[in-house]
């Protein structure tokens with residue numbers, strides 16, 4: 001029996017030996033070459049994985065270059081987070097604008113894109129929002145294939161629990177709006193919610209569960225993979241990704257038009273400058289003399305020690321800003337509310353930790369003995385109606401992508417897609433037509449929650 005097994009192994013070895021005899025670079029190096037010149041990168045594929053495995057994984061090329069800044073670019077994007085990188089990618093891919101730089105003061109993905117709780121959904125109410133977020137969800141559905149980078153998008157569903165008759169009505173109304181706009185939504189009874197998330201306290205809690213609005217196509221993704229995937233994709237089209245390059249000034253000519261930026265790595269000229277600096281948007285826009293209707297707040301996230309599979313969806317608690325999901329490593333990931341005062345610090349404070357853990361215990365008392373492993377914060381650009389800006393600014397040559405509040409991660413693909421469209425065409429796409437800076441002056445605030453200029457309530 002042993003000899004027959006050996007025979008089988010030898011039979012199988014032959015093709016492998018043949019492969020290794022031939023120059024491996026010639027066999028399976030799957031190289032993408034774009035039209036602009038000699039930019040190349042090795043495609044991530046099963047075949048290339050096999051080839052690299054045979055060579056001891058020593059031949060993987062860098063995912064992106066580390067170029068020196070050029071003197072001038074057609075477009076400069078300030079901020080190497082998800083939105084900035086996605087914008088550069090779609091400028092090159094959709095509009096053929098490849099003489100582009102993304103300028104990042106730290107490292108790519110070191111901002112909110114690598115700090116968030118990764119929830120992706122399109123369960124909005126208003127016609128100004130639904131088409132945009134649904135388009136984003138559609139882009140998410142094909143993103144790993146488009147970028148040739150596994151962003152680990154997992155459509156495990158998002159379940160919004162409701163705790164009163166009024167909340168049931170509001171959730172059903174929102175679900176109907178979603179369905180009318182081509183999104184997916186289901187209203188679950190209390191029993192169906194408990195069946196889906198067995199640990200929730202449905203009867204004894206102060207706010208009993210009345211039911212829940214489920215969006216089955218929603219879910220989450222691996223946040224830094226999104227930044228890396230867009231970075232690699234943009235670099236593949238020839239975009240320069242300039243890290244450790246802080247913008248310290250925005251240069252304008254005599255007519256007031258933006259003509260470039262000043263950075264810690266020197267002055268760089270540009271025909272157009274797009275701001276995608278998230279929590280630092282107000283600070284960066286002020287360099288061009290622009291005051292934004294944005295406050296910078298901190299928002300914390302939390303992760304517990306790893307557990308066996310417990311929750312296979314994303315569940316939100318309706319009475320208090322709290323939600324949880326389980327990461328692929330097993331940790332429970334908690335999201336919560338703002339810390340409640342303005343700050344640029346990327347760390348949070350203990351009262352918010354306490355409030356978050358109280359909400360967790362309220363929703364799911366069975367996790368009471370799980371140990372919290374880490375918590376951290378990101379800087380949020382809270383707009384005064386809870387909706388973003390993707391628009392031209394009153395300053396010629398300056399474009400703005402900001403005001404994402406709690407929810408910019410899910411918007412990353414559509415935000416980059418629409419911002420690239422706006423920069424390339426000097427006018428918005430229909431999806432972002434409402435996200436202008438002058439909407440407050442015109443009386444067209446996009447305020448889903450109807451709580452006005454109170455960032456802590458959005």
Ligand SMILES: Cc1cc2nc3c(=O)[nH]c(=O)nc-3n(C[C@H](O)[C@H](O)[C@H](O)COP(=O)(O)OP(=O)(O)OC[C@H]3O[C@@H](n4cnc5c(N)ncnc54)[C@H](O)[C@@H]3O)c2cc1C
Pocket residue numbers: 078079080081082083084103104105106107109110111112113114115116117118119120245246247248276277278279280284299300301335376377378379380404405406407408409410411
């Ligand atoms: C704790 C937490 C949880 C969240 N959870 C979710 C969620 O579940 N779902 C969701 O949809 N959204 C969520 N968000 C929001 C989401 O992360 C943000 O809205 C989104 O990431 C912002 O866009 P970005 O990725 O481009 O930002 P960032 O990654 O912050 O990118 C902005 C970049 O600009 C750079 N920059 C700033 N100033 C300068 C300068 N002067 N020069 C050069 N570069 C500069 C920064 O270093 C940064 O890298 C969460 C955020 C936090 C903090």
